[in-house]
Amino acid sequence: MAELITGLDAGQVRERVVEARERIEAAAQRAGRDPADVELLAAVKYVALDELGTLADAGLTLLGENRAQELVAKAEAYPGAFTWDFIGHLQSRKVKDIAPYVRYIHSVASDSVLAQLERHAPQREDFGVLVEVNVAGEASKSGIAPAELASFVARCPVPVVGLMTMPPAVAAPEENRPHFATLRELATAHGLHHLSMGTSQDYEVAVEEGATIVRLGSTLYR
Numbered sequence: 001m002a003e004l005i006t007g008l009d010a011g012q013v014r015e016r017v018v019e020a021r022e023r024i025e026a027a028a029q030r031a032g033r034d035p036a037d038v039e040l041l042a043a044v045k046y047v048a049l050d051e052l053g054t055l056a057d058a059g060l061t062l063l064g065e066n067r068a069q070e071l072v073a074k075a076e077a078y079p080g081a082f083t084w085d086f087i088g089h090l091q092s093r094k095v096k097d098i099a100p101y102v103r104y105i106h107s108v109a110s111d112s113v114l115a116q117l118e119r120h121a122p123q124r125e126d127f128g129v130l131v132e133v134n135v136a137g138e139a140s141k142s143g144i145a146p147a148e149l150a151s152f153v154a155r156c157p158v159p160v161v162g163l164m165t166m167p168p169a170v171a172a173p174e175e176n177r178p179h180f181a182t183l184r185e186l187a188t189a190h191g192l193h194h195l196s197m198g199t200s201q202d203y204e205v206a207v208e209e210g211a212t213i214v215r216l217g218s219t220l221y222r
């Protein structure tokens with residue numbers, strides 16, 4: 001794992017956030033979309049727990065964590081400060097640990113997780129899941145194959161609010177445009193609202209293709 005990020009400066013992070021929001025706004029406008037329909041989620045897997053106050057000072061309100069234990073520790077350390085989404089690979093036995101803290105789980109992609117959701121899903125109105133889709137068909141990645149999506153969504157015991165994808169690392173953001181477009185078409189076909197797609201490398205393209213949640217890490221902390 002990469003080294004934890006420490007020593008962040010709220011003013012600098014705020015500048016990065018403002019710039020990212022401007023880029024999101026411009027991308028949304030190019031696509032004839034309302035920029036207000038795009039949420040900026042800050043991925044904090046590499047950010048030390050003590051730094052999260054700085055992120056709050058910088059104006060970030062929606063955070064995403066990849067590891068269950070970290071999510072619980074960070075959410076408990078800053079009660080009420082943030083909305084938390086889980087964005088990482090989820091082991092089914094961790095569902096019950098994160099359930100009390102999360103709004104959305106972006107990365108639901110196995111029947112064992114569905115079984116745990118059936119038992120442990122919070123009854124809160126705002127709780128929902130996104131199904132992770134392996135749009136590029138990469139053997140090394142988790143995610144439901146597009147052809148399996150309809151039956152998987154039908155089996156999910158909790159509200160499915162959208163789809164998420166983690167496309168390949170690419171040299172040029174444009175290379176992921178077809179994957180983002182595929183995810184949007186799948187969401188439309190299944191009547192799902194949210195599209196969690198786009199990271200630091202390609203979020204502007206993702207917004208042009210319909211992202212409603214972009215997940216930004218490195219570009220905010222550089």
Ligand SMILES: *Cc1c(COP(=O)(O)O)cnc(C)c1O
Pocket residue numbers: 043045066087088166199200201215216217218219
């Ligand atoms: C780390 C991470 C991100 C952010 O990636 P950056 O390249 O740092 O912007 C987004 N989504 C997921 C699932 C991640 O693990």
